[in-house]
Amino acid sequence: MTRSSAPGKVYLFGEHAVVYGEPAVPCAIERRARVDARRRDDGKLRVNSEDLSLNGFTVEYGANPDDQPDVDVPQSLVSAAMGYVDGAIEQVREVTGEADVGFDVTIESDIPLGAGLGSSAAVVVAAIDAATRELGVTLDTDELAERAFQTEYAVQDGQASRADTFCSATGGAVRVEGDDCRSIEAPDLPIVIGFDGGAGDTGELVAGVRGLREEYEFAADTVEAIGDVVRNGEQALADGDIEELGRLMDFNHGLLAALGVSSRSLDAMVWAARDAEAYGAKLTGAGGGGCIVALDPTDETETALSFTPGCEEAFRAELAEEGVKRLE
C-alpha cells in the first residue's frame, strides 16, 4: 500500500479570471487530503471516503465504465461525488500503461468539500501520486500537477485552470497564468479563514461566469480587471506591503461579487472581517458558499467571525511549504 497527502489552498487573488488566461496567486495551506492506494488485480475500483456528501459510503465497481457500482443510491449521485477520484485513476491507468488495473482507495481529508479550499485538487493530486507509486512509477511534480489538471479539466467540462492542482502538488505560494505555472516567494501571511458550512459547485459557478462573460462586455471587462488587481497584488507581495495586499483583496472580492459568485453568508463574513479591521478579505475559490480568506495578525477577525451569523467555523491557516507528501 502507498499513501500520499496533498494540501488545500486559498486564493490570495485571481480565481475565476484565471480560467480565461489572467494570472492568479493561490497559496497552499496546512489542511490536507490523505489517500491510500492498494493495487487490486480484479480491475475493480473501491473507494472509501468518510467525508463525502453521500454520508460515508463505499462504492465498488469494475474497470469497465458500463459496470454499475455496487451501491444503493442513484448512479447520478455517485458519479457526481466520485468524478474526481474516477478521473484520477483513469490518469494513473494511462500514465502507467496498466489499463485494467484496479485499486482500493481510502481518502481521509480535513478540507471541507466544495468550500473553496481546493478539496478536489488535493484529493486528485494525492490519489494520482499514491496510485502511480503503488504501481512502481513516481511522477515528478510537474507531471503530477499536469495529470491532476487534466482530471479537473475533464470533470469540470473543460472549464478549469492549472492553479489549484499546481498549487496542491507544489505547495507554497504559486503564480499561474495559462500554462505558465511557477512558485513565488511570499511573506508569512496572517491568514484567517471563515467557513459558512456550505458549498458551491465549481463546475456550475465557472459556467455561470462564462455565460456572463459571453453575454456582456462589461463582464468580460470585469474578468480583465481582476487580472489587473492580481498584477498589483503580485507587486504588493514582492514588496511585503500587507496593507496594500489587503486593499487589493477587498477589491478582488467586489469584482467576484459583481460576477455573481459571492453569497449572502460569504459577504457577511467579508464584512465582519472588514469591521474587525482585517487588512482585507475576500471569498476564496469558486464561491457560491464556503470560505472567505482574510488577513489579520490580531485575534479580532477570528473572534468577529465566530459571532457572525452564517459563519460556522473560523480558524487560522498556516502556509503549507510542502505540496504532495509521500507518507508510505
Ligand SMILES: Nc1ncnc2c1ncn2[C@@H]1O[C@H](COP(=O)(O)OP(=O)(O)OP(=O)(O)O)[C@@H](O)[C@H]1O
Ligand atoms: N474527501 C473526499 N473524498 C472523495 N472525494 C472528494 C473529497 N473531497 C473532495 N472530493 C471531490 O471533490 C468535489 C468537490 O470539488 P469542488 O471543486 O466542487 O470543490 P473544492 O475543490 O472543495 O472547492 P474549489 O474548487 O472552489 O476550491 C467533491 O464533490 C468530490 O467529488
Ligand SMILES: C[C@@](O)(CCO)CC(=O)[O-]
Ligand atoms: C473558480 C476556479 O478559478 C478556482 C476554483 O478553486 C476554477 C479553476 O481555476 O479551475
Ligand SMILES: [Mg+2]
Ligand atoms: Mg475544486
